[in-house]
Amino acid sequence: MYRIPFLDLPPLAGAAGTVRLPGSKSISNRVLLLAGLAEGRTLVHELLASDDTAVMLDALRALGCTVEQDSASGALAVTGIGGRLPVHAARLYLGNAGTAMRPLAAALAVLATLQGGEFELSGVARMHERPIGDLVAALRPLGCTIDELGTPGYPPLRLRGTAGGRLALERAIRVRGDVSSQFLTALLLALPLAADAQDIVVEVDGELxxxxxxxxxxxxxxxxxxxxxxxxxxRFTIPQGSRYRTPGTIHVEGDASSASYFVALGAIAATGGDVLRIEGVGSDSIQGDIRFVEAAQAMGADVRTGPGWLEVRRGRWPLQGITLDANHIPDAAMTLAAMALYAEGPTRIEGIASWRVKETDRIAAMAAELRRVGASVVEGADFIEVSAPETWLPAAIRTYDDHRMAMCLSLAAFNPTVGARVPLRILEPHCVAKTFPDYFEALFALAKADPADIPVITVDGPTASGKGTLAAEIAAALGYGLLDSGALYRATGIAAMWDGVSPDDEAALATLAEGLDLRFGDGADAGRTWLRGRDITDELRLETSGLMASRVSAWPAVRAALHALQLSFRRAPGLVADGRDMGTVIFPDAALKVFLTASAQERAARRHKQLISKGISASLADLRADLEARDLRDRSRSVSPLKPAEDALMLDNSALSIEDSVAQVLAWWQQRRPFGHSA
Ligand SMILES: O=C(O)C1=C[C@@H](OP(=O)(O)O)[C@@H](O)[C@H](O)C1
Ligand SMILES: C=C(OP(=O)(O)O)C(=O)O
Structure with a gap:
């Protein structure tokens, strides 16, 4: 996940490949609650791991359920309370998860009334603006004591009761269904707790x-x-004698709302024989949002489906604007508004008043952000109408702490498909953690771009100037990939030592470099490197490897052999490349080139400190002499000598902290991006 203040997306031109969806939020949180209320152990496979399920899991633990990883199956094992509260007081923080807040409120109101207890439910500030009054109004006539601790009609809530209380269940329970269906869902999930003696009837007031x-x-x-x-x-009837019985094992489907972004992506960008395959959800889905596929097809998407999969290609192009009552697909319908950016004629989405009370006021937010990229938008109380931009604008998109705003608007980066070429900034991209923490990683794995559009920042400089650290920090701050080009030469040197190839045998070294079986770790393995399957992370940092790299890299044939490999690191969303000739030879068109220096004395002192901290003894004078010899060799070699590119910015960090150097480079970078004033 990108935990950074903003993520810049370059103009993206195409998409192809396979994406495996994370589990459905709506299924995950219902299954967790049901497993938590049931007796016995439920193994939950493919559970969504995200903010919304994390708060539900925390709540279940606080209420006395056991939640553990089942080592045999890899599934999550939930041992429920069997309808009897082992814990009678808890304060539960439920973030912004409607699927946790509403059902837990109902379940704990019922349990506190019957068995006694006091429970407080709260969430993020926005959760305290999301209505729950209709649910409270349905529960109070049953005898539930519910205190509204903030604004009446909204969380936070306190649910309390004394043991031995009873619920008035003789008459039908009435609940309004026109603000959110989650109130009815909450009652249906919770009331089986009280159905031992009679049927329980729930009636919906107004249109559900x-x-x-x-x-x-x-x-x-x-x-x-x-x-x-x-x-x-x-009218819904829970039969007398209903009791939660665990199915033992349950599988969670992939999330159909999350699928919508990739269905849209395929319709926009899977061209020329390319296919976008989506795994985890398909024709057999129990989620209503699977019907987004029909809407996307009406706009022109070419979609095939089977059990557990979808395959999408571009069909009609440009897409075609539609008018649709999207009341049945409130979440995925947002994706249609993003597809409208690529459609002929306006797209009008109706029946979406509920958008105004979700993670943000989604009608207002969509209108504002789609206009920012150049679209024309008309909004009303319960509809939005979007027409494609005449001129695309580079935009810094606000995401309103709404995962779907980030995911939908990311599709605007595919503007090269309609002849534009503007980058996009997504502010606070980590909001996707609500339901799809690795959304952007998944998107970049599928996206294709013209290499010239993918920004590169180069950091060149002499040995021990701190360029590796600086480059890694810059890459992390921007969410970009990292190329430690020195590692390629070091690895070639290590391979030469393993194979007994002489550092003077240019041809043999070039052959080694060409077939270098090197892998850089990502995710949890970031920073680790494997050569021929062997972890060489520590070996790479040895002085002997550095000296070998300096010799090996002097050969033109070796440098040529590694050229293509280095270019292949230029992938969306961008690259920070450090080395000695990144700005001069490998990425001469880099958008920002930094040449990092520090005095020989300072560099020797840093290296000395580094070695001492690892328990390796070293002489400062020797280190300085080695370093100067190496500088000389790097500067005076005939191919790619170490020198600043003509358009490089010089940074002497002898007296700067790492934070200062990072801040300086990021400031330079900001000046070169088009988002400065709007971000
Ligand atoms: O029950 C559910 O799992 C959900 C119901 C919908 O809410 P509304 O009923 O409030 O529209 C949907 O928007 C939400 O993301 C999940
Ligand atoms: C409305 C949404 O969430 P919640 O489950 O919090 O209502 C959503 O995921 O789009």
Whole structure:
């Protein structure tokens, strides 16, 4: 996940490949709650790991459930409370997860009333602006004591009761369904706790919105042994004697709302025989958002489906604007608004009043951010109408702590598909953690771009100038990839030592370099390097490897052999490359070139400190002499001698901290990006 203040997306031209979706949020949190209320152990496979499920899991633990990784199956094992509260007081923080707040509020109101207890539920500031009054109004007439601790009608809530209380269940429970379907879902998930003596009837007042989410609820209740009878969308009966029974093992489908971004991506950018394959959700899905596929097809997407998969290609182009009542797909419908950027004629999405009370006011937020990239937008109380930009603008997109704003607007980076070429900045990209922490990684793995559009920052400089550290920090700050080109020469040197190839045998060294089987770790393995499958991370840093690299890298044939490999690191969203000839030879078109220097004395002192800290004794004078000899060799070699590119910015860090150097380079970078004033 990108935990950075902003992520710059270069103009992206195409997409192809396979994406495996994370688990469905709506299924994950329902399954967790049901498993938590049931008796016995439930093995949950492919559970979504994200902010929304993390708060649910924390809540279950606080309520006395056991949650552990099952080592045999790799699934998450939840041992439920069997409908009996072992813990009678807790304060639960539920972030911005509607699927945790609403169902837990209902379940704990029921449990506190029957068994006694006091529970406080709170969330992020926005959660305290998301309505829950209709649920409270449904529960109070049953005898539940619910204190609204902030604004009436909104969390935080306190649910309390004394043991031995009873619930008035003789009459139908009435709940409004036109603000959020989650209130009805919450009642249906919670009331089986109280159904031992009689049927429980829930009736919906007004038109129920987001109906397919209630179908997910009914489906999963059935998996846990509760067969709710439904009459239309008005009346639901939980039969007397209902008890949660764990199915033992349950698999969570991939998230159909998350699939929408890739369906859209395929429709926009999978061209010329390319296919975008989406795994984890398909024609057999129980999620209503799978019907986003029909809407995307109406706009022109070429989609094939089967059980557990979707395959998308560009169909009609440009896409075609549509008018759609999207009440049945409130979350995925946002993606249609992003597809409208690539459509002929306006796209009008209706029946979406609920957008205004979700993670943010999504109608207002969408309108504002789509306009920022150049689209024309008309908004109303319950609709949005979007027309494609006439002129695309480079834009810094605000995301309003709304995962879907970040994911939807990222699609605007594919503007080269309609002849534009503007980069895009996504502010606070980590908001995707709510349901899809690795969304951007998944997107970049599929995206294709013209290499010339992918920004490169080069950091060249002599040995021990700190360029590796600086480059790594810059890459981390921007979310860019990292090329430690020195490691390629060092690895070639190590391979030569392993194979007994002489550092003077240019041809043999070049052959080694060409076939270098080198792998750089990412994610949890970031910073580690493997050569021929062997971890050489520590070996790479040895002085002997450095000296070998300096000799090996002097050969033109070796440098040529490693050229293509280095270019292949230029991938979205961008690259920071450090070495000696990054700005002069390998990436002469880099958008920012930094030449890092420090006095020989300072560099020798740093190296000395580094070695001593590793328990390796060294003489400062010897280190300085070695370093100067190496500088001379690097500067005076005939191919790619160490020298600043003509357009490089010089940075002498002899007296600078690492933070100062990083801040300086980032400041230079900001000056070169088009987002300065709007970010
Ligand atoms: O029950 C659910 O899992 C959900 C219901 C929908 O909310 P509304 O019923 O409030 O529209 C949806 O937007 C939300 O992301 C998940
Ligand atoms: C509305 C959403 O979330 P929540 O489950 O918090 O309602 C959403 O994921 O788009």
């Amino acid at each position: 919105i987001s109906k397919p989410y209630v179908e997910i609820t009914l489906n999963l209740l059935a998996r846990f042994g509760i067969a709710v009878r439904r009459e239309g969308w008005q």
